[in-house]
Structures are given as C-alpha cells and as structure tokens.
Amino acid sequence: MSSPKRRLLVTSALPYANGQIHIGHLVEYVQTDIWVRFQRMRGHEVHYVGADDTHGTPIMLRAEKEGLTPKELIANVWKEHKRDFDDFLISFDNYYTTDSPENKKLSQSIYLKLRDAGLIEMRSIEQAYDPVKEMFLPDRFIKGECPKCGAKDQYGDSCEKCGATYSPTDLKNPFSVVSGATPIKKVSDHYFFKLSDPRCETFLRDWTQVRTPLQPEARNKMKEWVGQPGDSNLGDWDISRDAPYFGFEIPDAPGKYFYVWLDAPIGYYASFLNYCESKGLNFEEWVRPDTTTEQYHFIGKDILYFHTLFWPATLHFAGYRTPTNVFAHGFLTVDGEKMSKSRGTLISAHSVIESGFNPEWFRYYFATKLNDSMEDLDLNLQDFVARVNSDLLGKYINIASRSAGFLVKRFGGVVSDGAMNNPLLADIASASEKIAELYEAREYAKALRTIMELADKVNAFVDENKPWEIAKDPEREPDLQRVCSVTLEAFRLLSLYLKPVLPEVTAGVEDFLSVPAMTWNDVKTPLSSQNPIKPYKHLMTRVEAPQIEALLAANL
Structure with a gap:
C-alpha cells in the first residue's frame, strides 16, 4: 500500500569549518542519509541540504595562523568536507556555506523581525x-x-x-x-x-512538551528548561560578539557581529534558498507558518539546546514555520572509549578512504547500531570485522554468487516466470511494510536484523535445494532454473531493502540484474525473462584484520 506523497526538507548539523570530518561526525550524516534515501525510494519529494558552519573567533584565528584570509580558509575546508561526504555517499541535494549572501540576508532580516517584536x-x-x-x-x-x-x-x-x-x-x-x-x-x-520573555516561555513550553513529538529524552531535558508557568529556567541569549570577529555585522550596530549560533542554523534555510533559486522552487512555500511541508533536523545530543529552544523560537517569532521534529543521536565511542588521537581512534573520514576501506562497510555497521534514541553507540573494531564479513559477505552477497553462475551458463541469464509465486518470496515480500516502518522510525538496527533474518531463510533454501547437486542431473534442468530464479528474486528483494544503507552496492546489483533503479514499490516487480541477468561480478570484498591495524596506525 503506497502512502500519500509527502514533501520533506531534511538537514544534518553543520560541521564547523575548523577541522576535518571524522567517523564520529559520520554517524549523523549516515543516519540522515539512510532516512533520506528511504524517503526518496517511497516516492516522496525530499530535499536534503547542508553547509559548512564558517563563522566565529576560532576560524579567524586559525586563518591568521596559517597566513590565509578567513574566506580562503573556509573555501579550502569546504572542499575537504565535500570530498569526505561524497566518499561516504552522503546524498546532499545542496551543500553550501553559512558565509553566503543568502545567509547574510536571512540572518539580518530575521534579527530585525525579532527586534521589531520587542525580543532584542x-x-x-x-x-x-x-x-x-x-x-x-x-x-x-x-x-x-x-x-x-x-x-x-x-x-x-x-x-x-x-x-x-x-x-x-x-x-x-x-x-x-x-x-x-x-x-x-x-x-x-x-x-x-529575550528568551525569558513570557511569550517565548509559553511558546517553547507548548512546542517542546505538547506540539512536537520529540524523543522522550529530549522532551524531558527541555522540560527542565521550560518548567511550569512562572518557573522557567530560560535565560536571555547573547547573540552578539565584538570586532574583530569573522561573521555578519548586526544591522545598525557598527563593530557588532552575530554570534555564530545565531546565523549557523539560519544557514539551513540559506542553503535551501540557494537550492530553490537554482531549481526554480518556491522557497516561501516551504517555510511559511501554514505550510504543509515537513522539516526535520538530525543532530547530536550535545546541540539539542540550540535546536529545540533557540532555533524554534527564532523561527516562530520571525514569522517562519517551526521544525516538524528534531532527531538527536548519541556519541560514538571506539572499543568502549572516547575517541583518542593518542590511541589512533580519532579516525578521520579521509584516512578511511586512503586506507582502502569500503565506506559502505561503515555505513552498514553504523546502521546496525542506530535506533531512535539518544544513547551512545560503540564501534567495536573486532565486531566490525566480524559483522561486515558475516552479514554482508557471508549472508547477503553470497546469495547471488551461489545462483547467478548457473543461470548465466545454463539458461542464458533468463529467470523463470512465476518464481515470485514461491512461498519463500511471498514471505520476504510481505516484510516490506514492517521494514519500511522501521526505517521511517529510524530503527535501523531492527530493520537490518529483520533483513538478515530473511537472508538466513534464503540461505537455508539454497542449502536445502542444493543447486550444485541439481546441476549434475541433466533431467532436472527445470528444477535448477526454478531454484536459481527463486534465489535471485530473493536477492533482489534483500537488495531493495538494503538500498538506503548500501546505495553503491545496490547500483551494482541493479546493473547485474538488468533492472532500473529500484523503488520501494518494486517489491511487487519481478525480474523479467525478457531482460536476462548479466554475468556475476564481485559486489564487495571482505574486511581483513590487518586493515584495521593500518587504519589505526594512519591516525596516530
């Protein structure tokens, strides 16, 4: 059953342009990207935007130290960040910068609206x-x-x-x-x-405790701040900084600049505005208070305060729609401890690629740990090797390699019509809505457990039917084609379910199976005998323990 088409604006937190992307950052971008890719597969209109957070004293001082202007520094860092996101298959529709004309215009406009409302x-x-x-x-x-x-x-x-x-x-x-x-x-x-203004208190109490389905941990945390009427802990927010400062000057206040946390979240809208203007979209239609569009922010729990108090209050009192929801995640530890430069576990995204790792190994492993809570997740390096090799190679990829060769060599790559009538495939296809609900709820760990349980059933089917034995009997050619066809159909369905997590592997699967880019509705679209599959090529290699050692050594 297809759901009504939704219109979603999605963001991840903006990385600060004063350092490199490391695997702790990537947890968030992978989490967001999986959700975005899933929504696109469902047929919804989704726009995923981001930007580098570029203002503030640290940027100014680092640029000075390196003999660069701040603009030169942030341009260099932007290229590095964009490279890392591309390497890890993060599918931004627009990746921009907060040091943009659109952000300056929006920040000053929003500030003046807040001032006119008597809140400055x-x-x-x-x-x-x-x-x-x-x-x-x-x-x-x-x-x-x-x-x-x-x-x-x-x-x-x-x-x-x-x-x-x-x-x-x-x-x-x-x-x-x-x-x-x-x-x-x-x-x-x-x-x-003036966040302590009664108007702000009343609005935020309603927005955090009633109107918005925040995670329970987030709602409880915000309750400590908004309290009960007359018992709020909200303090006024200093939104200015003195020159010298790299940022946007405050209107009618020479030598005063917006504090970076004022213009950084507005950078979400600035990136989207830049995208809208390039694509001919109506920006106002998406951000006005009465819009039917949805707006979601994925963030780390350390910046929850800014995104569930300052940001919605800024938007509401400046005349914009407020977020539909804010999804916060926990921190990443490595082998149970905080990431450490001295131990080689502060692992940069680029070092992963330079060390020859497949970024989809990390996408999958993070997904097996992610749920809808704010609890921390751990990258256990031994478990990483075992999980990737067992799940992706042993259970999933192995299915294609066990059946494709027979179909290509003996039947010209033609799949039997009617293979989808097999009870195994009916069982796998019937799981589509359950898996969809888990992806929607950001319960990726549960979704992947469900998918791997289905993979176990497929492998049991192959072991039970033993196509390698059937192939020895010339009189059982129809049985061989049937078994291999059922196996390949099962592999197609598993690939469809894994597509939000493994987009590059799935692209290889689509080419191998001679099918167009799969959407969620293609659960019902069988392989066609009119489009023979291609010879099987390896879709993924194993991760080896020495690779982990080399990666840690590269980050010392």
Missing part, C-alpha cells in the same frame, strides 16, 4: 579582554587553574579533570590562549534575544 535588548556586560591582541576572549580562549580542584591549563568554562563549570572570571591565574597575556575586564554593549 541591548545590555552592557563585563568580559575578559586580551590587552595585547586587543580583542574580547570567548570562554574557550581563556585558560587557567580550576577554581574547584586547582587543575592547571583548564578552559574558561569548565574543568576537564573534575567536571566543574564556572565563569572565566573564576579561573585562577588566567591567561589568553591567543597571546598568553593576563586578561583584563572590560565593558561592552551586547545584544540579547
């Missing part, structure tokens, strides 16, 4: 200032001794040793990371988004 307030605040570099210092650019435990070389907002949080002014013996100088205190005018 200017206040004088005292901040740490570097007297040598002549710049105000973000918390992370101040270090010193923890005021709680005395640990040296701790950042200005939290202690990595004891976990304490504090203000930069609480640090003992503070120093500027930029120049080494002792910061001084200096007053500056800043602009605040």
Whole structure:
C-alpha cells in the first residue's frame, strides 16, 4: 500500500569549518542519509541540504595562523568536507556555506523581525579582554587553574579533570590562549534575544512538551528548561560578539557581529534558498507558518539546546514555520572509549578512504547500531570485522554468487516466470511494510536484523535445494532454473531493502540484474525473462584484520 506523497526538507548539523570530518561526525550524516534515501525510494519529494558552519573567533584565528584570509580558509575546508561526504555517499541535494549572501540576508532580516517584536535588548556586560591582541576572549580562549580542584591549563568554562563549570572570571591565574597575556575586564554593549520573555516561555513550553513529538529524552531535558508557568529556567541569549570577529555585522550596530549560533542554523534555510533559486522552487512555500511541508533536523545530543529552544523560537517569532521534529543521536565511542588521537581512534573520514576501506562497510555497521534514541553507540573494531564479513559477505552477497553462475551458463541469464509465486518470496515480500516502518522510525538496527533474518531463510533454501547437486542431473534442468530464479528474486528483494544503507552496492546489483533503479514499490516487480541477468561480478570484498591495524596506525 503506497502512502500519500509527502514533501520533506531534511538537514544534518553543520560541521564547523575548523577541522576535518571524522567517523564520529559520520554517524549523523549516515543516519540522515539512510532516512533520506528511504524517503526518496517511497516516492516522496525530499530535499536534503547542508553547509559548512564558517563563522566565529576560532576560524579567524586559525586563518591568521596559517597566513590565509578567513574566506580562503573556509573555501579550502569546504572542499575537504565535500570530498569526505561524497566518499561516504552522503546524498546532499545542496551543500553550501553559512558565509553566503543568502545567509547574510536571512540572518539580518530575521534579527530585525525579532527586534521589531520587542525580543532584542541591548545590555552592557563585563568580559575578559586580551590587552595585547586587543580583542574580547570567548570562554574557550581563556585558560587557567580550576577554581574547584586547582587543575592547571583548564578552559574558561569548565574543568576537564573534575567536571566543574564556572565563569572565566573564576579561573585562577588566567591567561589568553591567543597571546598568553593576563586578561583584563572590560565593558561592552551586547545584544540579547529575550528568551525569558513570557511569550517565548509559553511558546517553547507548548512546542517542546505538547506540539512536537520529540524523543522522550529530549522532551524531558527541555522540560527542565521550560518548567511550569512562572518557573522557567530560560535565560536571555547573547547573540552578539565584538570586532574583530569573522561573521555578519548586526544591522545598525557598527563593530557588532552575530554570534555564530545565531546565523549557523539560519544557514539551513540559506542553503535551501540557494537550492530553490537554482531549481526554480518556491522557497516561501516551504517555510511559511501554514505550510504543509515537513522539516526535520538530525543532530547530536550535545546541540539539542540550540535546536529545540533557540532555533524554534527564532523561527516562530520571525514569522517562519517551526521544525516538524528534531532527531538527536548519541556519541560514538571506539572499543568502549572516547575517541583518542593518542590511541589512533580519532579516525578521520579521509584516512578511511586512503586506507582502502569500503565506506559502505561503515555505513552498514553504523546502521546496525542506530535506533531512535539518544544513547551512545560503540564501534567495536573486532565486531566490525566480524559483522561486515558475516552479514554482508557471508549472508547477503553470497546469495547471488551461489545462483547467478548457473543461470548465466545454463539458461542464458533468463529467470523463470512465476518464481515470485514461491512461498519463500511471498514471505520476504510481505516484510516490506514492517521494514519500511522501521526505517521511517529510524530503527535501523531492527530493520537490518529483520533483513538478515530473511537472508538466513534464503540461505537455508539454497542449502536445502542444493543447486550444485541439481546441476549434475541433466533431467532436472527445470528444477535448477526454478531454484536459481527463486534465489535471485530473493536477492533482489534483500537488495531493495538494503538500498538506503548500501546505495553503491545496490547500483551494482541493479546493473547485474538488468533492472532500473529500484523503488520501494518494486517489491511487487519481478525480474523479467525478457531482460536476462548479466554475468556475476564481485559486489564487495571482505574486511581483513590487518586493515584495521593500518587504519589505526594512519591516525596516530
């Protein structure tokens, strides 16, 4: 049963243009991409957009250190990020930058709408200032001794040793990371988004607790902030930074710039606007408050606060539609521990490709771990090798290699008409809606378990019918063609179910089976005797343990 056609705008969080993409980042993009590819297979109109997050003090300082302008630096990093996403088959419709004319226009327009709504307030605040570099210092650019435990070389907002949080002014013996100088205190005018305004409190309480089907963990976390009427923990949000700063200048405020977290999420819309203008789509139709389109954001749980409080409030009070939902995932650990440069487990995306790994190995393994919760997931390297080889090679790919050769050599690649009437194929085809529901719900681990259980049934069918034995008896040619045809039809169905996860392998399968690009409805479309299959070619190789060792060594 086909579902009504939906119109979906989907985003992943914007990677900061101050570092490379590593496999921890890729969990999110793979999660999003699987969902997007599934929705496209269902026939929905889906637009998946992203961008590099390019503004802020770290970008400015790194560019200066490397002898580049900030724009030169972010252009270089954009190319690296886009290369990595392409290598891992992340199917963005548009991958852009937050340092764009579209983002500047939208950010300034949204700010002015918030100001006109009485939600922007200017206040004088005292901040740490570097007297040598002549710049105000973000918390992370101040270090010193923890005021709680005395640990040296701790950042200005939290202690990595004891976990304490504090203000930069609480640090003992503070120093500027930029120049080494002792910061001084200096007053500056800043602009605040009045999130504590009763209008914002009322809206966010309704949006997070009633209107939006947030994950239970996310809803409970937001409840701590929105509280009950008269009991909110929402504070006003400082959305400005002082020059020198790489970003967009605030209208009517010379020397003041939008804090990166103000214009970064607006970058979702800027990327989509850029895409709409290139494709002739009506941007306003997608983002106006009464639109029937859907809007989904995939993010890490560490930025939930920005996406479920600041972002929907910004959109709502600036006259835009709010997200249909925000999907947060947990962090990636490697062999049960946080990723570590010293242990070689802070694995860059590019090193995976340079080490000769198939990116679909990682796409599959991550998918076997992903569900609809915010729990962390672990990349166990021994399990990775075993799971990929057992599931993908032993259970799935092996099915095609066990039957295709007989069909090509003995029957010209022609599949028997009526093979789909076999009870095994009826069983596999009947699972399509269950698997679709699991993909829709982001329960990828359950979906893949279901698919591999079906693969087990197919392999049991092959073992029971033994086509290699049937092939020895000239009088059983019809049986051989029937068994191999049923097996290949089963392989087609399994490939269709795996297509969101393994797009490149599936493209090879489609070519091998002489079928057009498969959609979800093709569960009902049997292989045709009019289009013989092609000779089988290896679709995937095994992963070997020495490859893991080489990958870790490459990241030390």
